[in-house]
Amino acid sequence: MTKPDTLARALATVVAPEYVQADPVACAPYQIHGIVPGCTIAPASLEELAAVLRLAQEHGAAVAPWGGGTQQLLGHPPARLDLVVRTERLSQVLEHEPADLTISVGAGLPIGALRDYLAPHRQMLPLDPPLPARATIGGLLATAADGPRRLGYGTLRELLIGITVVEAGGRISRGGGMVVKNVSGFDMMKLYHGSFGTLAIIAAANFKLLPLPRAATTLLCRFGQPGAAFAMLDALHQTQLTPTAAEYLNQAALMELGFEGSCALALRAEGLPAAVERHMTDMAALAERHSASGTERLNHEQEAELWLRIADLSQATELPANTVLVKLVGQPATIETTVAQVEAFAQTHGGQALMSARALNGIVYARLPVPTQPQALAALPGLQWAAGTAPDLPYWGTEPAGFTLMQRIKAEFDPAGQLNPGRFIPGI
C-alpha cells in the first residue's frame, strides 16, 4: 500500500496541485464498492497523464481510471486502490473535419456533450448508452457499452478508427489513425475496447461519424404475451427491413417508462423519409399479424424522449436498493427463452424483473432483486456480468474462452498488475 501523502506530493509535481487530492473527504466520491482511494488526480493533458502513470509505477500504486463514474459498479471490489485517475480534463474535441466525417476526442468527453457538439454539423456518433450526460467516451470504450440503436449502427467497436493510450508505467502508444479504413498493423483498438481499464488508460479516441438521418420514427407495439412479441421479432428478422433498434420491454420496464401492458416492442427506423414510412407500414402490419394489442406511432418529441429512457433502463449507477443489474447474451433465437427464465428467476426470488432486451442482437439487460444467495445469479443463461452494491455477486459470468491468452496479454501490458487490480475476471 502506498502512502497517500507521499504519492500526492509526488503527483503535485506533475499536475497542478489543485487537481491532486489526498483528503479522504475529497476522495470519498471516487469510492469503488465502498473502497475509497488514497488519492485522486485529474491530469490535463496526455503528457500529464503519462507522468502520473510513471509516478504511480514508481510508487507501486494501484490505479483505477475514472470517466463519468457511471459504470464503476461493474466488477469486483478492487483488490487495491491507491489512486483514481480522472479523465474529466481530457475532454476536448481534438480534431474534427466535418467533410471527412471523422473526429478525434479526449477520453473524458461525455458522449452527450459530443452529441451536442455534432448536432449543428448534422452529424452523429450513433451510440446511445445510458446516462449520456455523464458517461465519457473513454469509459464507454473500456466497458464496451452499447445502446438500443446498435441494431442499426453497431457499437463503438465498429466506429473506433484510432486510439491513444497511456500504458502502465507511462508509455504512450497509438493505434489506427484518422481514416475510415485501415489495416496498417495490428488492430490495437480492438484490444482496448472492452478491456475495463486493465491494460492501459485510454486518453483519446478517433471515430468515424455518420450524417444525422433525414427521418426517424418509432413504433410502440404492445402484446398480451411475450411469445407473440418474439414471434413478430423473428418474422421481422427475416424481412429485408432494416430497423435501427428493436427493443423488447417487459411489464416492469413498460411501467417504469409510464406505459401499461404486459410487454412491448419499441421499433425504430431511420433514414430516407419514404423508407422510414415503409418501415412503419410494414412493421405495423407485422405487429397486427402477430396479434399486437396496440400499435402506436410516436411523434418526434415522444420518440426522442422514449429512447433516452429506454437506454437508461440498463444504467448500472443508481440502482434501487437491493437490486442487481445483469447482462445476459445469447443468440437472437434464444432470447425468448432467456427472458422467460429471468422472469421465473425473479419470481422464485420474491420479486420482479425489469427487462429490456436488444433481442435481435442477442442481448438482455435485467434489473432483479438480489437473491439471498447472490451467487444463484450465476445460473442465469449467458451471464456476462452482474453489477450492484450487494456483496458476493457473480460479478463476471463464466471464465471466457481463451482465458490463458487473456492472462498473457494482461501480463504483457500491465506486468505489475497496477491497473484496476482484482476488479476484472479473476486472474486478470
Added chain:
Amino acid sequence: MDRANLIAELKRVVGARAVVDDAAALMTYEADGCVMDLHAPTLVVLPATTEQVANVVQLAQRARIPIVPRGAGTGLAGGATPMQGGIVIATTRMDQVLEVDARNRRARVQPGVINWELSQYLAPYGYQFVPDPSSQRACTVGGNIANNSGGPHCLKYGTTTDHILALRMVLPDGSVIWTSDGSADRIGYDLQGVLTGSEGMCGVITEAWVRLTRLPEAQRVVLALFPDIPSASQTVSTVVARGFLPAALEMMDQLAIKAVNGMYRLGLPESAGAALLIELDGVSDGLDDLLAEVTGTCRDFGAMEVRPAKTPEEQAQVWAARKNAFGAMGRLSPSYYLVDTVVPRTRLPATLARVGEVSQEFKLPIANVFHAGDGNLHPLILFDRRDKSQLERALLAANAVLRESIEQGGVISGEHGIGVEKRDYMTLLYSTDDLAAMAGLKQCFDPHELFNPGKVFPAGRGCGELAALRRSGLNAADVAGTPAGAWL
C-alpha cells in the same frame, strides 16, 4: 529433425498426398500476389481438419520450424511468402461451409472456403457475407480474416472484422481454442478482434462463425463520367457528406477506363477523365428519389454523362468491369504494382494530383481504380518487370505514393495489409512505442516467433527486439539516436 524424418512425420499426420515436397511444386508457394520477394518453403502441407493442423503445428514447434498459413495466395503484400522457408500450411482442403444458421444470421465455415463460393451458397437463403474483395473468385475466407480484407461494399457495411463472430484457432503452441461462442459482447479481451488482421502471425484459423447480412431489397447502380479527377473527387466528398450513404462508391481514372472499355465493351467515352460507380441499396421506397439526388450531385460537379444501370444484367456488367479492372491492366502493360493506401476523403484530390506528378517524375503510367468512398487509393503503377530500370522506378514511385499518403494524414494500407511489402514503412507511421505494443501483443500468441516471421515489423528491428525493448521498460526516447523512420 532432418528433412526426410520431417516429411515422414508430416505424412503420418495429414496423409502422403497432402504433403508437397517436390521442388518444382514448392515453387508455386514461393510468394503470393506480391512477387517482389521469393522464398521457397521447405514443405507444404494441406491438412483437412483442425486436429491435423494442430498436429502439424506441434511438430513444427518441437522442431522449431517456422510456419506460414496460406489461403489462396492472392495477398498483395507478401503475407503468405515464407521468408525463412519452413512449413506452409495451406487451407485448400478445408473448404466446407459447415453450418448456416439463418435465423441467427450466422454461418460456420472452414477457412479455405472461397469468398465468392460462400456468397453463392448463401444467396438462395437471402443472405450474404459482406466482404467482397475484387479477388473474391479466388481468395479464401481465412485469408480475408487474416488480412481484414475490404471490398466495395465495405463502405456501408464495414470490413471483414465487422463480420466475424468467433474464430477457431490453432495457436502457435499447438493448442486449439474458440475465441468465443459467437454471441455478442462476450466479456474478456476481444481475441477475434485482435486476431482479425493479424496476417497469419498468431496462429492458423481453422474455423469461423461469420456474420450474415440480409441481401437488400433493392439496388440502384449508376455510372457517372467526369471530365477529370478533381470533379469526380469532389462528387465523392459531397455524396459522403450529404449523407446519401451509398453501399459502394468506386472510382476509375482515364487509363483504367481505357483498359476496362476494351475488355467489357462498355462503350465509355475515353475522353472522360474519371468514372464513378455508385451503388445505393435498401428498401425500394425512396431509392429512386435518392438516385435522382445522387445523379443531380454528379451533374452539379460537372459530370458529362450519368448512366444508370437499369437491369440486373447491366449492373452486373458494370460491376464486373470494376472488379476485373486489375486484370484488364494486362492490356496496357506486362506488370503493375498496386499500391494500397488511405487518406482522409477530403484529401483525395490533392493526393491524386501528387500521384499524377509521381507518374511524370518516374516516367511510368499510373492508373487509378479504387474505393473512393473510403478514401482508399489503389494507384496501379504500370511497368515491365523485365526492365530493371522500370522495376526500380516502380518501387520508387510506390515509395513516393506511400509518403504522400502519410503526408496527407493517411495510412499505408487500407485492405491489403503490411506483410513484407510495407514493413519498413511502419516506422513512418508509428513510433517505436506504438510498434512495441503491437509486438508485445503478437508475442502473447507466439512467444517463439515461429509464425510467419519477417512480417509487419520493420526488418531492421523485428518483433522480438521490439517486444524486448518494451519489457526492459525503455521508452523510444530512451533509445538514443533512433529517430522515427530510422530503419527505412
